[in-house]
Amino acid sequence: MSVIQIQNLTKYYGKTLALDGVDLEVEQGEVFGFIGPNGAGKTTTLRILLGLLRKNAGKVSVLGGDPWRDAVALHRRLAYVPGDVSLWPSLSGGEVIDLLGRLRGGVDQSRRDELVERFKFDPTKPCRTYSTGNRQKVALIAALVSDVELFILDEPTLGLDPLMEAVFRDCVAEVKRAGKTVLLSSHILAEVEALCDRISIINAGTIVESGTLAELRHLTRISVSVETAHPVTGLSEMPGVHNTRVDGTRAHFSVDAGAINRVMEHLTRFDVLVLTSAPPTLEDLFLRHYELQRGESAR
Amino acid sequence: MSEFSGTGALIRLILRRDRLLLPIWIALPPLFVVVVVAAFVSLYPTAASQQMLAAQIVNSPGLVALLGPVSAPTIGGLTAWRSSIFATVIVAGANVLTVIRHTRADEETGRYELLGSGVVGRRAPLSASLVVTLGADLVIAALVTGALVAFGLPVAGSVALGLSFAAIGWTFAALAGVAAQLAESAGVATGIAGAIFVLFYLLRAVGDANEQSGQSWLSWMSPIGWMRLVQPFAGERWGVFALFLGAIIALIVVAYTISSRRDVGAGILRPRLGPARATPWLRSPLALAWRLHRRTLLVWAAMFAVYGVMIGYLAKTSADLLATNPQLANLFAHFGGASAYTDSLFTLSLTFLGWIAAAYAITATLRLQSEEVEGRVDHVLAASVSRLRWATSDLAIAAIGSVVVLTAFGLLAGLTYGLSTGNVGYELPRMLVATLAYLPAIWVVAGIAMALYGLVPRLSFVSWGALGAFILVELIGETLQVSQSILNLSPFNQVPKVLVSGVSLMPLVSLTLLAFVLIIAGLVGFQRRSIG
Numbered sequence A: 001m002s003v004i005q006i007q008n009l010t011k012y013y014g015k016t017l018a019l020d021g022v023d024l025e026v027e028q029g030e031v032f033g034f035i036g037p038n039g040a041g042k043t044t045t046l047r048i049l050l051g052l053l054r055k056n057a058g059k060v061s062v063l064g065g066d067p068w069r070d071a072v073a074l075h076r077r078l079a080y081v082p083g084d085v086s087l088w089p090s091l092s093g094g095e096v097i098d099l100l101g102r103l104r105g106g107v108d109q110s111r112r113d114e115l116v117e118r119f120k121f122d123p124t125k126p127c128r129t130y131s132t133g134n135r136q137k138v139a140l141i142a143a144l145v146s147d148v149e150l151f152i153l154d155e156p157t158l159g160l161d162p163l164m165e166a167v168f169r170d171c172v173a174e175v176k177r178a179g180k181t182v183l184l185s186s187h188i189l190a191e192v193e194a195l196c197d198r199i200s201i202i203n204a205g206t207i208v209e210s211g212t213l214a215e216l217r218h219l220t221r222i223s224v225s226v227e228t229a230h231p232v233t234g235l236s237e238m239p240g241v242h243n244t245r246v247d248g249t250r251a252h253f254s255v256d257a258g259a260i261n262r263v264m265e266h267l268t269r270f271d272v273l274v275l276t277s278a279p280p281t282l283e284d285l286f287l288r289h290y291e292l293q294r295g296e297s298a299r
Numbered sequence B: 001m002s003e004f005s006g007t008g009a010l011i012r013l014i015l016r017r018d019r020l021l022l023p024i025w026i027a028l029p030p031l032f033v034v035v036v037v038a039a040f041v042s043l044y045p046t047a048a049s050q051q052m053l054a055a056q057i058v059n060s061p062g063l064v065a066l067l068g069p070v071s072a073p074t075i076g077g078l079t080a081w082r083s084s085i086f087a088t089v090i091v092a093g094a095n096v097l098t099v100i101r102h103t104r105a106d107e108e109t110g111r112y113e114l115l116g117s118g119v120v121g122r123r124a125p126l127s128a129s130l131v132v133t134l135g136a137d138l139v140i141a142a143l144v145t146g147a148l149v150a151f152g153l154p155v156a157g158s159v160a161l162g163l164s165f166a167a168i169g170w171t172f173a174a175l176a177g178v179a180a181q182l183a184e185s186a187g188v189a190t191g192i193a194g195a196i197f198v199l200f201y202l203l204r205a206v207g208d209a210n211e212q213s214g215q216s217w218l219s220w221m222s223p224i225g226w227m228r229l230v231q232p233f234a235g236e237r238w239g240v241f242a243l244f245l246g247a248i249i250a251l252i253v254v255a256y257t258i259s260s261r262r263d264v265g266a267g268i269l270r271p272r273l274g275p276a277r278a279t280p281w282l283r284s285p286l287a288l289a290w291r292l293h294r295r296t297l298l299v300w301a302a303m304f305a306v307y308g309v310m311i312g313y314l315a316k317t318s319a320d321l322l323a324t325n326p327q328l329a330n331l332f333a334h335f336g337g338a339s340a341y342t343d344s345l346f347t348l349s350l351t352f353l354g355w356i357a358a359a360y361a362i363t364a365t366l367r368l369q370s371e372e373v374e375g376r377v378d379h380v381l382a383a384s385v386s387r388l389r390w391a392t393s394d395l396a397i398a399a400i401g402s403v404v405v406l407t408a409f410g411l412l413a414g415l416t417y418g419l420s421t422g423n424v425g426y427e428l429p430r431m432l433v434a435t436l437a438y439l440p441a442i443w444v445v446a447g448i449a450m451a452l453y454g455l456v457p458r459l460s461f462v463s464w465g466a467l468g469a470f471i472l473v474e475l476i477g478e479t480l481q482v483s484q485s486i487l488n489l490s491p492f493n494q495v496p497k498v499l500v501s502g503v504s505l506m507p508l509v510s511l512t513l514l515a516f517v518l519i520i521a522g523l524v525g526f527q528r529r530s531i532g
């Protein structure tokens, strides 16, 4: 069953086209990643899903309802963390958590206390004194305390330190185990990889790729730097190896996910001393996507 | 890096951000002065009539307390008397808001971090806003002086009056600079500056009213008092400007000293810790609106109450004076129309009060907009609260708030005056009704703000322009003979002067209906548009 369905969604801000025919489908019980560079249209899409923005064209359904028309009823069944968390300066963090939870239909005190504890959050300070990460915690706790079917999170780890990011991942895993659906946006591929079942990649208002991570594997290239006892040869001729640069006993290259095994075997013949690899960044992914597209259109 | 570096760039930024507001508040005082001079010239053309008017004013403690005494019985003296307090309110208010908006408010919202991490010194924001306000104040001084000279008034007096506007404006700019260093929030900083304004106004009022009994030293304690003590058109005392200058320098030194010693974002007045849990009643948009507005409302209500006590007390003093002087009483019957003198004093102060209460209603209504612009409304609307429920909650607080502040005034003015005449049962209800009669007009102004916010949020600030226009219409109408159709443009003009001419229900009903239509138009627009 689809929890979110978007077809051909189009949104203009005045004359600028922010969304140009977006299609997206999120199934019940999955953690769905929505990634794209700055200004791609992630926040715009999510705010349309919440009925905060009016769409110009296309079909949108959330939990079986129309997000614009049925906003109030739907919002009882979902929780939202905005991309840019701004809070009431004079209220304390604890007050905001309780208020937002109650507005959505009630707060489970023990769950609230547990989350405050896990996120190591001090709820007594006025919101104006919170750091970015702490403001983010307020919004996250306020969302996670509610017993809802769907979580819409816009860059939820913004400003969190690695420790808190881990706590957040645990929370998402728990929510998923409880059969709930999560849609989260990000521009960090690694984060989405760690959390999501399926992802969609958006750029300049259009979805460029969608699928499970395995399905998108053809896009992911790992960049490798290696130092060997003997100078490496024959690397650039291997299939799946790109951008090779050999400098004496050092070599840099990127390799398609499918070719890693063969390349490793080849490298061991030169006696590997040091090897570092970096996961593909979003930029690599885009480069690769457009490379593939050009290749196809050339054929 | 110098503490002042980047000031020039910040000045340009302020000029760019305030390019609409600055010209408006710069234009208001000169415009008002022109209207006042023109009115006095046409209504009191002869020296004899000017002297008679001046004598009437000086012998009326109520008027003296409200606006100060007349220094010279000439067109110049009368103009200085009539325009000083009004100009003070506008110029001081604008200076305070401008300085706080570009110092503490920017720091509070984190906009400053962007600048502070660039090549902007810690003293640059304050310096830039002081330079801009000084420039604006000097332009006002020049325009006022030019206008007065153009009407053929003596140059020295014209310069002194114009400069006194600039001096009071910049004094409050420097004061706001200090307040912005003390408090962590722009709201509290504005509150501090506002409270000091009220204090200075009261010192001046009591000092001026009791000048004969040797209490004019109280006026010397207040920069607002200094404006009159400059004595434009009455043998100018230029030395008083040295007082202004001394105060300004002292304030700026204090502000700079604090600014170099504190952290960005922090103040001197530390906010206390808040509750770890929300109180049980904080569970609806209405409760949230109340929680956010209550402190501001309390401050406004207290201000109105103090004003009520003051007016009630003055009315009593004036009435005593009139009782012992039948000749004067006769003059005043003429001055204030057919009704009793105290009633026209009350009516005059209610006119002021209506404007101020309308300003409160606009700020309260436009909180909707700041909630949206700051992105806080997203939390609420994403949490099972309809747009209608959210907007009406804030509107309800604005509407009830205006009832509360007006009641505070009416109650205390009626009580103070009633107690002094020993006739509370009669005075209190009358005063209360007369005050509350302003509600529908105030709601119309709030309705204009709501309609603009709902339909064209970008133009919400035009509601301030509308209020300014209404005030101008009233002022012009009061002093010049203008056609009724222009006067009727202002909702305040339709408010029945209850004390003078009794209650008439028709205008109250039609104003309330108009307010409803405006608010509903705003709500409909708001429900159909995108947020943010």
Ligand SMILES: Nc1ncnc2c1ncn2[C@@H]1O[C@H](COP(=O)(O)OP(=O)(O)OP(=O)(O)O)[C@@H](O)[C@H]1O
Residues within 6 Å of the ligand: A013, A016, A017, A018, A036, A037, A038, A039, A040, A041, A042, A043, A044, A045, A083, A187, B532
């Ligand atoms: N209120 C607005 N008015 C005009 N244009 C806007 C507005 N909000 C967003 N845009 C534009 O729409 C496009 C999409 O913006 P959006 O905020 O959805 O991007 P995003 O993917 O969330 O980016 P980020 O990763 O930076 O948060 C951008 O080009 C942005 O400039």
Ligand SMILES: [Mg+2]
Residues within 6 Å of the ligand: A042, A043, A044, A083, A154
């Ligand atoms: Mg975004």
